Amino acid sequence: MRRLSVLTAVSVLLTGCSVFGDGPQPLKTVTIGLDAPLSGDLAEAGLSIKNSVELAVAKANEKHLVPGVRFELDPRDDAGDPARAKANATALAANPAVLGVVGPYSSSVALEMNPALAEAGLAQVSPSNTLPALTWGPDYRGKGKNRPYGTYFRTVTTDAIQGPYLADLLRRSMQVTNTAVISDTKAYGKSLADEFAGQFEYTGGTVLLRRTVEPGATDFTALVEQVRSSKAQLVYYGGESPEAGRLAAQLAAAGVRIPMAGGDAMHSEEYLHLAGATAAEGTLATSAGIAIDNLASAYAYVDAYTAAGYTVPHGPFGPYAYDSAWALMLAVGSVVTKNDGVLPDQDLRKAVTSALQEVTFFGVTGEVSFDKFGDNYNQSISLYKVENGKWTTLVSSGRWAGH
Incomplete structure (x- = not known):
């Protein structure tokens, strides 16, 4: 399956049913890593991201989004410190169960994390980085756009x-x-x-x-x-x-x-x-994205976030964090489908990154799909x-x- 249809993906988000067919109970665990400031001055934003990814992972497991796969979350706190984030990236990359990372929150932190994650072939999707150079390269004004890392994606506008x-x-x-x-x-x-x-x-x-x-x-x-x-x-x-x-x-x-x-x-x-x-x-x-106040696709997300009783609001980046995690999990599902219903033993991270480039779905924040630089085509403000x-x-x- 090269691309997931928008219509089917709407059904995934709003009803929670699997797009990859019915199957047995989950057998293999896939870890989604997360890096965000969960403490310190930026903790409100970081916790809204973590909470939203938790909701996405829980929904995927509840409805068996990918038959044969159970997702778990490995959240890491960078406290807004690029050095801590770099260490988090190294730790996540060293865990073979991690097939994707949501985050980081800050663009300055991403500059430190991206090389380590790219070297490990580990896909990442940020719900909040807006620095153009992360996808266009540091010299985009003078020399044009040149994507620095093929493993880096984001769901927000720049x-x-x-x-x-x-x-x-x-x-x-x-x-x-x-x-x-x-x-x-x-x-x-x-x-x-x-x-x-x-x-x-x-x-x-x-x-x-x-x-x-x-x-x-x-x-x-x-x-x-x-x-x-x-x-x-x-x-x-x-x-x-x-x-x-x-x-x-x-x-x-x-x-x-x-x-x-x-x-x-x-x-x-x-x-x-x-x-x-x-x-x-x-x-x-x-x-750097759409306001979800009156967005029908966000109703279920907002209701779930409210029902969970989190102490911080979902803020502007929570919805984009949910969609970032969902994109990664859909990419895993696409890899499973192409491999006769099981996760391959070889080049799994490479396969997930490749599948992520082709993912398209209608999520909490509207249409999500990525251009050749890793930016979301949906550039709303x-x-x-x-x-x-x-x-x-x-x-x-x-x-x-x-x-």
Whole structure:
């Protein structure tokens, strides 16, 4: 079976029935690895990813998605530390039962993990990495796209889409003529800020101030004064919610009453908590994917997540984590089907990676399939705004006209 039909895959997600035929009770265990920040400042996002993969694995086992196969999850905590993530990648690669990995959360972490997983021939699907260079190569602007690792895939949209999308929206729909652009020094934050600033200036806007902050920074006194002096209409922040929230709070406390905007890593409950109600109000954030609020394909997932009683919300990346795990398990099923109903003894990881490149299904987040670079063909963007202390959806499924 070269490709799974979209219609059949919809049935898998919504009814949970096997697409690979009826068979005996599961006999062989296949491990899906996971790397995410399960502790530390980014734990809310990491736990939402882990919880969602747990749900996917449980559903696959309950309905015997792949006859003869039982899936189990091996979650690893990187605490947002690239060195720990690299060690996790080495450990997962050393376990022959691991046939795929979901994660990591951060693009900077992926840069450390990808070589070890690729060397082991181990497929990985990230639900949250947005750095374009991960699939297009580090010199994609100057030399064109060149996929660095054939084992790496992702289900979310990239910064090359979400940064310019908001830049265009601010310029053309909201008449913002100038901005301050601030980012952390991680690969994700710098890339997102670069993509935003480049498009903002291309459309005639002016970047009045460009600064970076260190991850973990808590005192933004000098930066707040620089923003004040710049007289910028808006602050665009490329980075994660801990620093963004603290910066927003300190801007408001100093009387700098201008809105904040940013990317997917800002779109979190943690940002609201750290910024506080007054400072957070009016904040705009894109998310590198579709908003599932009114998406029929997400109803069963949301119900299952709620019923499980998890202490953190599924957030923007939970649905993409579910689909990432499902893609890997469908790839395993495709390998089994092509091998007369059993897992092959040779080159199993290579076979799973090859099958993953051909997988297509309609998941929680809509259609999922991968182009020749490992990116999801479905390049949706959603836009949120903080209103009355809560994130509200302004655009549930947008597209950047320049893409």
